[in-house]
Structures are given as C-alpha cells and as structure tokens.
Amino acid sequence: MAPTPLFDRKLLAARRRRARRIGPATFLMDRAAEDFVDRLAAVLRRFDRAADLGTPTDTVRAALAGNGAISTMIAIGPDVDGDAAEEGALRVVADVEALPFADGTLDLVVSAFALETANDLPGVLIQIRRALKPDGLFIAAMLGGDTLTELRESFAVAESELAGGVSPRVAPFPDLRDMGALLQRAGFALPVADVDRVVVRYTSPLALMADLRRMGAANPLVERRRVPLRRQVLVRMMEFYADRFADPDGRVCASFDIIWLSGWAPHQSQQQPLRPGSAQARLADALGTREISTGEKPG
Numbered sequence: 001m002a003p004t005p006l007f008d009r010k011l012l013a014a015r016r017r018r019a020r021r022i023g024p025a026t027f028l029m030d031r032a033a034e035d036f037v038d039r040l041a042a043v044l045r046r047f048d049r050a051a052d053l054g055t056p057t058d059t060v061r062a063a064l065a066g067n068g069a070i071s072t073m074i075a076i077g078p079d080v081d082g083d084a085a086e087e088g089a090l091r092v093v094a095d096v097e098a099l100p101f102a103d104g105t106l107d108l109v110v111s112a113f114a115l116e117t118a119n120d121l122p123g124v125l126i127q128i129r130r131a132l133k134p135d136g137l138f139i140a141a142m143l144g145g146d147t148l149t150e151l152r153e154s155f156a157v158a159e160s161e162l163a164g165g166v167s168p169r170v171a172p173f174p175d176l177r178d179m180g181a182l183l184q185r186a187g188f189a190l191p192v193a194d195v196d197r198v199v200v201r202y203t204s205p206l207a208l209m210a211d212l213r214r215m216g217a218a219n220p221l222v223e224r225r226r227v228p229l230r231r232q233v234l235v236r237m238m239e240f241y242a243d244r245f246a247d248p249d250g251r252v253c254a255s256f257d258i259i260w261l262s263g264w265a266p267h268q269s270q271q272q273p274l275r276p277g278s279a280q281a282r283l284a285d286a287l288g289t290r291e292i293s294t295g296e297k298p299g
Contacts, residue, residue: 009078
C-alpha cells in the first residue's frame with residue numbers, strides 16, 4: 001500500500017495559478033534566475049536540449065534564453081500552458097514526478113522552487129539522472145533548511161497556548177546535508193549542494209503571509225487543518241513573532257534558505273577518485289610534520 005502523500009499537488013497547482021492572476025511576488029524567483037545564469041556561465045559549454053522542470057513562472061527560462069548556451073528549452077509542469085506567452089517555447093503538460101522522457105535524451109535539466117513539494121523526491125532525482133545524456137547537467141534551486149522557521153515557531157507557540165496542540169501550518173523543508181546524500185543515491189557524479197540564505201524584512205507577519213499567497217506557497221500539506229484559523233491564534237502568533245523576530249525598528253524578519261543542487265550524469269571523461277593507497281606523496285611531507293603511526297602516542 002502506497003504511503004499517504006505529504007503534499008496536495010493539485011491544490012498547489014491551483015494556488016500557483018491564482019498567484020499569477022493576482023500578481024506574483026517574484027523576488028526569490030528573480031534572485032534564482034540571476035544565479036542560474038551565473039552558474040551556467042561557469043560551465044562553458046552549449047546544451048542542445050534542455051528542460052525546465054516545474055518552475056512556477058517563465059522567469060528562469062527567460063533569463064537563460066539570453067545567454068545563448070541553450071538551443072531548445074522545454075517547459076514541463078502540470079499547468080505550464082498557463083504561463084505567460086513565450087515565443088517558440090515548447091511545453092509539456094506533465095506531473096514533475098512522472099517525467100515523459102526516454103533515458104538519455106536531455107543535455108540539461110533546471111528547476112526552481114518545484115522539487116521541495118515533490119512527494120517522491122528521491123524518485124524524481126533518479127528520473128532526472130536517467131533522462132540526462134551521459135555528461136548531462138542538472139541544476140536546481142529549492143527552498144529548504146530553515147526557511148520560514150520564524151513563522152513555524154510562532155504558529156507552534158500560539159496554537160500550543162490557545163488550541164491545545166500544534167497543527168502543520170508550515171510545510172517541512174529538506175535539509176542541505178540530506179539533499180547532498182540524495183544526489184549521490186540517485187547516481188549523480190560530482191554532486192554539489194550549497195545554500196543561499198535570504199532574510200527579508202516585513203512590516204508585519206501579515207505582510208509575509210500575503211507574499212506567500214502571491215508566491216502560491218500557502219500551506220500545501222495534505223494533513224493541513226481544514227477549519228478557518230481562529231482570530232485569537234492569529235493575534236497571538238503575530239505578538240510572538242514581533243517579540244521574538246523583530247528588528248529594533250519594528251520590522252519582522254523572515255528567512256528563506258535556497259538550496260542549490262547540481263550533479264552530472266556519469267561519463268568516463270569526468271574526474272574519478274583515486275584508488276586507496278595510490279597517492280604519490282605523503283600528507284606529512286606536504287604539511288612539514290612527522291607522521292605518527294597508529295597506536296603511537298604523540299610527544
């Protein structure tokens with residue numbers, strides 16, 4: 001029997017469509033798009049066929065279109081046909097957890113703020129690696145780490161005091177170290193995971209929650225509480241948030257950790273680790289010190 005999904009992906013897609021209608025908050029996406037351009041510029045190669053996996057807007061595709069390194073970009077997602085018009089863009093309407101590509105057909109896969117809500121993230125990474133040609137590249141940005149930890153803690157305190165228990169108000173986010181391990185588990189060569197922390201200041205927690213709504217990032221959990229938020233809980237949450245996470249000028253802080261992932265489909269031309277015992281120089285010589293044998297006590 002399959003486990004219960006963590007994220008309600010149909011609800012998430014509907015909220016992202018709503019966010020585009022009301023005018024999205026794009027500061028995180030804009031930052032990620034600039035970083036995608038910089039990271040790919042350092043690769044110094046051309047990609048004939050690339051896929052943008054689940055990115056909610058066309059911002060990343062538009063940014064990469066200007067660098068001349070990609071011949072064909074394919075947008076993949078459950079509601080990708082609702083994006084802003086893109087001349088000559090190829091679109092595939094599909095669930096990001098079931099890629100419609102044969103093995104070894106893509107040179108590059110990029111994704112921004114989509115993988116953190118995959119119910120089977122290890123499976124998605126394995127599919128991406130298989131869809132890449134040998135020596136193909138995968139780069140993704142996703143929210144993780146301590147993202148929205150202030151909001152999560154504030155809701156937990158308010159609900160524990162006034163509602164007799166804590167409900168899942170903020171989705172869990174993947175850990176940086178876990179993501180590095182998942183890249184290795186999926187079979188990527190030369191895996192790298194790093195984090196870019198962004199701290200945003202708001203006039204109040206309500207302004208933060210309005211931005212989350214405009215990102216289509218309101219609570220997407222299957223096990224979310226289905227009753228309206230009590231006013232007393234909301235007021236207590238805002239009080240705790242302001243007391244605990246406000247700057248001297250009264251503005252409150254919200255943390256967003258952007259985890260960056262990159263890895264290559266294995267190829268014989270890539271760097272390989274040396275065999276144990278094959279070193280041609282001693283570490284002690286390089287450090288200018290004396291090697292201490294196992295069991296020997298240092299002087």
